[in-house]
Amino acid sequence: MDVPILKQGDVLIASIQAALSDQDLIALRDSLASRIGRFRSRGVIIDLMALDVLDSFATRMIRDIAYTARLRGAITVVVGIQPEVAFAMVQLGLSLEGIATALDLEEGLAHLSGRERKRAARS
Amino acid sequence: MPREVSVPIERELDIVAARQAGRELASALGFSTTDQTLLATAISEVARNIVNYAGSGNVLVARVDDESGRIGIVVIASDRGPGIADVDQAMRDGYSTGNSLGVGLPGARRLVDDFHLASAPGQGTTVTLKKWLR
Numbered sequence: 001m002d003v004p005i006l007k008q009g010d011v012l013i014a015s016i017q018a019a020l021s022d023q024d025l026i027a028l029r030d031s032l033a034s035r036i037g038r039f040r041s042r043g044v045i046i047d048l049m050a051l052d053v054l055d056s057f058a059t060r061m062i063r064d065i066a067y068t069a070r071l072r073g074a075i076t077v078v079v080g081i082q083p084e085v086a087f088a089m090v091q092l093g094l095s096l097e098g099i100a101t102a103l104d105l106e107e108g109l110a111h112l113s114g115r116e117r118k119r120a121a122r123s
Numbered sequence: 124m125p126r127e128v129s130v131p132i133e134r135e136l137d138i139v140a141a142r143q144a145g146r147e148l149a150s151a152l153g154f155s156t157t158d159q160t161l162l163a164t165a166i167s168e169v170a171r172n173i174v175n176y177a178g179s180g181n182v183l184v185a186r187v188d189d190e191s192g193r194i195g196i197v198v199i200a201s202d203r204g205p206g207i208a209d210v211d212q213a214m215r216d217g218y219s220t221g222n223s224l225g226v227g228l229p230g231a232r233r234l235v236d237d238f239h240l241a242s243a244p245g246q247g248t249t250v251t252l253k254k255w256l257r
Contacts, residue, residue: 019139052160053142055167056226084160092164092230093216 003028005035011043011112012036012074013105017050025061029068036072043112044069047105049080059094066099075100075115079108127185130170132202133178138170141182141200148184149196152256162196162254165234168227169200169250177204177248187253195236195255203247210240 003024006013012035014028032044046062048054054062066076077100081089089095102108128148130141142163149159166182173180180202187197207213216229228250232238237253 021135052146053163053167055164055171056230057167057171082160084157087157088160088164088234091161091233092168093226093233094230 003031005031007035007039007041008109010039010041010116011045011109012039012041013045013047015047015050019051019053020058022057022061025058025065029061029065032065033068033072036069036074041074042116044074044076045105045108045112046076046078047080047108048078048085049082049104051080051085052082054081054085054089054094056092056094059089059096063096063099066096075112077102077108077111079104127183130182130184132170132173132180132182132200135174138167138174141170141184142166144182145184145196145198148186149254152186152194152196154196154254154256158254158257161234162198162252165231165252165254166198166200168231168234169198169252172227172248172250173200173202173204177202180204180247193255195253198235198252199249200252201247201249206244206246206248207240207242208244210242213242214240 003014003016012032062078069076078096079102100111102111128144130137130144132141145166146159146163149162170182183199185197187195214229216226235252235254239251242248
């Protein structure tokens, strides 16, 4: 199942709706990496609100996606991790080190626009 | 709700079916949403190991009752894959022979109440997990 990617200004938003296969996650990574170039995006939001389990494999894939996006010049914010999912991740020993997180889509967009303002203020 | 569900694991999508079976049984028995998620995540890890290391196997999810009247869920993830030569090493955090984070088995152990791993080279692997209703 393809993950729909929305473009809002210079941010790409990927909302993960269901349990994804490895192939879907790899396709999402590739698709985001190319769209960052096509749309000159500066930010990526990955919305995990609909996911009920984030195991070690999916966590690694989300990390890979965020690191790939960063190498393409875009910052990723992971949003929508449910409380139970967060608890399970901590017990498993998983983290999203070095990757910004926010409560939901709204907070994620606010985080990215805050960064953008700081960047504009510097230049 | 049947008392036990057996999910053959042959490909990645079966991992999702196995963890959903675990979540449904846990929900039917009255487990909290948090405990349902912990169990589903543990099932995901052990089922993932079957796909990655053995190719195929089976996950059985069943209700279990102990002598003191406790209600729980037992998960038996078994395969006839290559087996694990050094079980202690496989249970160590950060150890992985595959392309993974190396948290699968030790992580799954922390998500459940009882954890047992039986394996030998050439004999396959059986992981048994239990989580009790509280």
